[in-house]
Amino acid sequence: MIDGVAEHPLRQICDDRGKVLHMLRRTDPYFEGFGEVYFSLTYPGIVKAWNRHKRVNLFYAVPIGRAKIVLYDDREGSVTRGQVEEHYLGPENYVLLRIPAGLWYGFQAVGAEPCLIADVIPEPHDPTEAEKLPVDASEIPYHRWRNFH
Secondary structure, eight states: OOTTOEEEEOOEEEETTEEEEOOOOTTSTTOOOOSEEEEEEEOBTOEEEEEEESSOOEEEEEEESOEEEEEEOOOTTOTTTTOEEEEEEBTTBOEEEEEOTTOEEEEEEOSSSOEEEEEEESSOOOGGGEEEOOTTOTTSOOOOOSSOO
16 A cells, blocks of 8 residues: 555444444544545546645545545655555445545546545645646556546
């Protein structure tokens, strides 16, 4: 795994009425504080890439649908510099994905339904601390998005 990335299994409590899906508790050993929770609804086949946060770690979970999340490490001095990873998250792999600051990331809903990505960040969103590149950026050696728009 890319240095600093982690997947933490999450609890689902299911019964005949539906589910309760846990995401993050203040008492979790990997909790870094609370700044904001936001959701990204992504339609099938749509790619949202590439983004990078300079100082904020992201914590993603996908309670609805299925998402492919791709990470690229180009951090100076990183032991995993140049590495690309794919993570598939959704109800069948319900985990909390920690994306450390400095990694490029993008995601795509896979399957026939939209996906909902929940993100907890340890400080309120600050657009000046984030960077963006286009989905087909030559700086990132990943070109396996399916039918991107």
